[in-house]
Amino acid sequence: xKTVFLFSVLFLIIQVASAQESSKxxxxxxxxxxxxxxxxxxxxLANGESRSRSLVFEYKGKLLFxxxxxxxxxxxxxxxxxxxxxxxxxxxxxxxxxxxxxxKFFQANRAFSFSLSTGxxxxxxxxxxxxxxxxxxxxxxxxxxYTFDMKSYSLWGWDVRGDILFTFSRFVGVSxxxxxxxxxxxxxxxxxxxxxxxxxxxxxxxx
Numbered sequence: 001x002k003t004v005f006l007f008s009v010l011f012l013i014i015q016v017a018s019a020q021e022s023s024k025x026x027x028x029x030x031x032x033x034x035x036x037x038x039x040x041x042x043x044x045l046a047n048g049e050s051r052s053r054s055l056v057f058e059y060k061g062k063l064l065f066x067x068x069x070x071x072x073x074x075x076x077x078x079x080x081x082x083x084x085x086x087x088x089x090x091x092x093x094x095x096x097x098x099x100x101x102x103x104k105f106f107q108a109n110r111a112f113s114f115s116l117s118t119g120x121x122x123x124x125x126x127x128x129x130x131x132x133x134x135x136x137x138x139x140x141x142x143x144x145x146y147t148f149d150m151k152s153y154s155l156w157g158w159d160v161r162g163d164i165l166f167t168f169s170r171f172v173g174v175s176x177x178x179x180x181x182x183x184x185x186x187x188x189x190x191x192x193x194x195x196x197x198x199x200x201x202x203x204x205x206x207x
Contacts, residue, residue, distance in 0.1 A: 037070060037191070039189070062105040066103070071095065116162050121183065123155040129178065132147045159182075
């Protein structure tokens with residue numbers, strides 16, 4: 001699924017970028033991003049893999065449309081590495097979010113701009129429950145380990161975010177974003193750093 005998403009993003013960027021060569025492009029910019037998140041939730045700081053991907057369109061008049069996907073995991077504070085010795089497998093929470101948002105770009109100069117956007121989210125959340133701790137032994141000694149079950153949630157929510165964008169050229173740039181995503185089970189917020197690739201400036205803008 002993740003590979004399909006990334007190839008779909010790349011395909012759409014190529015198609016729309018080709019259309020940009022016309023004298024009257026429908027979108028003034030279109031780009032994809034790949035990045036990493038620093039996420040905090042009510043339970044813990046995300047301490048496993050944390051990734052973000054997005055596809056962003058700008059319509060004439062600086063109106064922004066975007067599709068974004070975030071995924072991250074974290075250990076429950078109740079069961080931290082401090083509870084263990086040589087080896088451990090901790091109960092982890094897993095979150096995947098997809099959101100559609102609408103917003104606006106604000107251009108500071110040729111290279112810098114920022115954006116604000118908001119929209120609904122769909123969150124797939126898996127959390128451990130029925131956690132039981134036991135002591136194991138191996139050639140290195142004893143260690144704490146856990147058995148547990150996982151419960152899954154499909155949640156609707158709402159996301160707000162702001163981004164600062166810097167373009168190195170018409171086709172490549174970086175962005176720094178801040179966001180907050182609310183849902184009833186695992187609200188969270190954080191920051192992300194992203195590589196942007198696609199059509200980031202109008203052809204009329206000089207390099």
